[in-house]
Amino acid sequence: xxxxxxxxxxxxxITDEQLREAHAADLAIQDEEGVSFEHAWADPDSGVxxxxxxxxxxDAVQRVHERxxxxxxxxxxxxxxx
Amino acid sequence: xxxxxxxxxxxxxITDEQLREAHAADLAIQDEEGVSFEHAWADPDSGVxxxxxxxxxxDAVQRVHERxxxxxxxxxxxxxxx
Numbered sequence: 001x002x003x004x005x006x007x008x009x010x011x012x013x014i015t016d017e018q019l020r021e022a023h024a025a026d027l028a029i030q031d032e033e034g035v036s037f038e039h040a041w042a043d044p045d046s047g048v049x050x051x052x053x054x055x056x057x058x059d060a061v062q063r064v065h066e067r068x069x070x071x072x073x074x075x076x077x078x079x080x081x082x
Numbered sequence: 083x084x085x086x087x088x089x090x091x092x093x094x095x096i097t098d099e100q101l102r103e104a105h106a107a108d109l110a111i112q113d114e115e116g117v118s119f120e121h122a123w124a125d126p127d128s129g130v131x132x133x134x135x136x137x138x139x140x141d142a143v144q145r146v147h148e149r150x151x152x153x154x155x156x157x158x159x160x161x162x163x164x
Contacts (some may be wrong), residue, residue, distance in 0.1 A: 039164065040163065041087055041160035045159070080101045
């Protein structure tokens with residue numbers, strides 16, 4: 001497993017409820033891809049959302065996000081953390 | 083206080099030690115700006131580094147990063163989190 005930060009763009013005006021629904025949609029199917037979404041942070045003004053996950057690959061992260069209806073714009077492995 | 087995610091670009095090849103040194107440099111002066119850097123994640127291949135902080139403003143986040151020698155490329159308030 002590795003740690004990933006993925007970035008969604010274009011979610012301008014996202015609400016707290018919408019973020020929770022999107023996160024819940026990921027959690028509902030993540031096990032099927034061996035992914036564990038840990039946290040998500042959103043900036044409604046710029047429409048940027050960051051998601052931190054543990055996953056076997058970036059493709060697994062994207063498959064979960066795509067099936068949940070919100071593909072990521074960028075997915076970065078973040079092997080270093082403090 | 084608010085929560086911020088800032089993004090550094092151009093840190094290709096960053097090492098674990100360099101990330102720890104950069105984070106320590108922030109921690110050493112953050113109190114002077116009322117900032118608290120919580121976590122940082124780095125992708126040495128793309129050179130992207132993400133920093134999560136609590137701070138009074140994005141300017142305060144950038145002042146700490148600039149004085150520590152590594153200004154951020156982007157700083158986003160992230161008022162929503164799960």
